[in-house]
Amino acid sequence: MDFLTMLKAIILGLVEGLTEFAPVSSTGHMVIVDGMWLKSEQFLGKYVANTFKIVIQLGSILAVIILFRNRFIELLGLNFGRKTADAAGATSGKKLKLTHVLVGLLPAGVFGLLFEDFIDEHLFSVQTVLIGLVIGAVLMIVADRLRPAKPKTESVDQITYKQALSIGLFQCLSLWPGFSRSGSTISGGVLLGMSHRAAADFTFIMAVPIMAGASTLSLLKNWEYFTLEDLPFFIAGFVSAFVFAIISIRFFLKLINKIKLVPFAIYRIVLAAIIYIVYF
Template structure:
């Protein structure tokens, strides 16, 4: 299947779709870099671009992100209802996260991503740059845990200030470097700015929805010609797989993050970088 269209799918192609959905769902929201995992699992091991055209394979990777987005919306549905002004509930102190705070957090990376998209695509999407980003991101995770305030100033995301929101948004700019990890940069930034690990994770996941939805929509529009009805089973299998595993991983991560903090993820990233280096060297 080397053309831009996909013909009748066989069982292996559906297995590839499910595996890639699993990788996307498990790694998209943890601070471990979904890009690094996709390079190892797909570009090196499964090689979906040899099963399909590069256009179809790339469009598929965008499509399965929508499954991960849906998982976040379901897990945090009450929070999004609040942000849209459809609930009047407040916490015990009368606070509630505001939509404007989320927008403030999104602006820095949104502006830089728009200005430097072509440069990032041309110069930063390589195995070597991803390996460096994995290590650099691991260092940031370690710094966040070692130099965080002794006691968090913000225990829940409802207590976040506009200053902290813009600060986390600036840290998120690091995630424009493929392999650095959006979750890793924003959670680390939040922790350094005085948020608890859980509050930083909640804010990160909330910001992820408009970011990923916007990026996925733009990419799908650009590559719409690669999407055909023949490809539908492949796309559906990956979407459902990403949704299910993202749903499980998000719930697990949010329960675990305040207990294990960030050091284990930093160690994992360094190990992943070494494995990736050994594979490609």
């Protein structure tokens, strides 16, 4: 592949890494940037291009695993009883269990399997992303306005199974590109009485298995369309997403409890308006 093509992969990785864990929809941003300017379908084909937008998230997953490594070690029972501090800034392993994560993953996992073909075929477009951006923004504003004055769940270690399942149901909304996984789950967590930081921590932890599963399924489904020539494009996007996700996660975790969700919602609405004017 030539330099310009590789640069496109790096740009898409940058977009993915910077937006994956902010409540603005990384997939939505990639669809918009790619659909309006980069046009990866023209040299990758539709199915490989759509798979790239999913598989590139593996770079962001690796960033989460590294930053939350102590948390994952404890969830998997590999710390042998030792308590350590993770990227969330709290002592891990106190109450959060792997079963909480599995309960949170169940709804979106089931819906994702049932509607994967429909999503791939009909929802990866600029028009559908704009709808997701606006409706997701409304949910975020509502969550901030209706949240309890004092959260009853300050830390992710205090999460209940009922909260985990309810957040999992909110995560189903993120199957619509543009809605945002973190936007839907953090909004759901806040409405359920969690602090913004606790909801964000649980969102990041849940993201690893569900994003890994989605990437694996997409690769297996579209494997016949790949060629060795596509590999450098995927590697460049993966590395770019990883680097910028590391930066984004650290920044977002320091920011979310201070500014809440409304500023991100306003950004989404403004972005949707600008894209609508430019694109249509």
